[in-house]
Amino acid sequence: MTKTDPREITLDILLEVLEEGRLGHLVLNQALLKYQYLEKQDRSFITKLTEGTLERLILLDAALDRFSKTKTEKMKPMIRTILRMSAYQILFMDRVPDAAVCNEAVKLAKKRKFQGLSGFVNGVLRTLSREKGKLEFTDPSVRFSIPGWMLSMWESDYGKEKAEQIAASFLKERPLTVRFNTSRASVEEILKSLESQGIAAEPTGFLDTVYSISGYDHLEAVEAFYEGLMTVQDPSSALAAHLAGIKAGDTVLDICSAPGGKTLHAADLLKGTGRVEARDLTEYKISLVEQNLFRCGFANVETKVWDARIFDPEMEEKADVVLADLPCSGLGIIGKKPDIKLRLKKEDLGELASLQREILSAASRYVKPGGTLLYSTCTVDRAENEENAAWILENLPFHKKDITGRLPGSLQADCRENQIQLLPGIHGCDGFFLAAFEKNRE
Structure with a gap:
């Protein structure tokens, strides 16, 4: 086994995620x-x-628990992780022979100084390999590998059919989606650049600047990317700056901006005019925004480390548009960040909704009379979405801004009360909530 054995690298990654959080x-x-x-x-x-x-x-834990006297939660972290990644190969990676999976798992256990448990690893995996055709799980929480409380919440909010569509979507492969910076080059020029490198680009059906791409190796080796002509962004996220109605000369404040997708979109829409200020909580997060800014070359953007909960009097009523894409539970992007469902607890949702309201209270004061507050999250939780939108109307000096006409035709029917909840597995994008508010002039 070489130092750069892919299984050993994967083992270390999973240990960091599952055992160190x-x-x-x-x-x-x-x-x-x-x-x-x-x-x-x-x-x-x-x-x-x-x-x-x-x-x-x-599902992997449920399968292993069928064939092991020691349940996964009681196993040593190293052995548990080796068994989990090996069970995935046996159950879901057909190109890898089961015998090879078992042998490599035993080698890993021995290399990590668990020689005494190598026989246990071998026995559990060979039994799983032999009996896998008989495995059947009737519990949808296990079948979709979604915590039961999460699935129950979605069933209550959206019905059983949609809840299972959402859960199933997180297990499907997703293409990479990008948004073209059309102030830098035309859609046609960017498509031509991608084609010259053998990269396929397909319209997403959302905005005419958002495409899914495939057929590349390193993203950093894609000319259109390293030249700053495009930015990685989900179609749902790209709707935020679009629905805010940003126009030439505007001052835009993006209060929770990392990694910078909406900041870059706002700068692109301004086409060299106006000003964007991108803020976030830490130097690290702001560095992510600045890396993207450097690559894309927008000169009309400033960055600032700032805690969005704290009101900044220097920005009071200075912004034509405030983009408030706030920290949330992330239930809409489990397909991209699957460990969310493993870390999140039901009681976290109420705390997040409260945090969002604290941030909104400060952010609302930056909007000029007649200006726009665009509220968005990447979750499908009603408390963080519809309930917070209602809270804005009840507690802050805003009224709803019409967004229906700015939505793609395929989404207009799903717009309710000038806000939209996009659902993964149903709308062909991440789970995302968007609502725009106009500040009262009196």
Whole structure:
């Protein structure tokens, strides 16, 4: 086993995420950057095995618990992680022979100084391999690998059919979506650049600047990306700056801006005029925004480290548009960050809704009379979305702004009370909530 064995790299990633509580997408991205010299096939294997194990963890544990006298929660963390990632390969990666999975798992256990448990690892996995055709789980929470409280909440809010569509969507592969910076180049020019590198681009059906792309290796090697002609952004997220109605000369404040997708979109819509100020809580988050700004070359953007809960008197009634895409439970992006469903607790939702209202109270004071507050989240939780929108109307000097006409035709029917809840698996995008408010002039 070499030092850069993909399974061993994956093991270390999963240990950091599942046993140390680190964020999955960050740990995976750091590992892929560290081992970028590996063949594309190996990097793809690491990505699929990491994300797949996190996505299917509840089902994997249920399967392992069927064939092990020691339940997963009682196992040593190293052994538990080796078994989980090996079970994923046996159940969901057909190209990997089961015998090879078992052998590699045993090697990993021995290499990590668990020789005494290598026989246990081998026995559990070989039994799983032999009996996997008989595995059947009637509990939808296990089948979709979604915590029971989460699925029950969605059933209550959206009905059983939609709840299961949402849960199932998180287990499907998703194309990468990008938004073109059309102040830098036309859609046609960017498409031509992608085509010259053999990269396929398909319209998403949302905005005419948002495409899904495939057929590339490193994103950083895509000319249109490193030249700043496009930005990674989900179609739902790209709607935020669009629905805010940003116009030439506006002052835009993005209060929770990292990693910068909406900031860049606002700057692009201004086409060199006006000003965007991008804020976030930490130097690290602002550095993510600045990396994207440097790549895209927008000169009309300033950045600032600021706690959005704290009112800044220097910005009082200075902004034509405030983009308030606030910290949330992230229930709409579990497909991209599967460890969310493993970390989040039901009681967290109320705390987040309260935090959002605290931020909105400060953010509302930055909007000029007649200006726009665009509230959005990447979740499907009513307390953080519809209930907070109602709270804004009841407690802050705003009224709803009509967004229906600015939505793609396919979404207009789902717009209720000038706000829209986008659902993964149903609308072809992340779960996202958007509502625009205009500040009263008196």
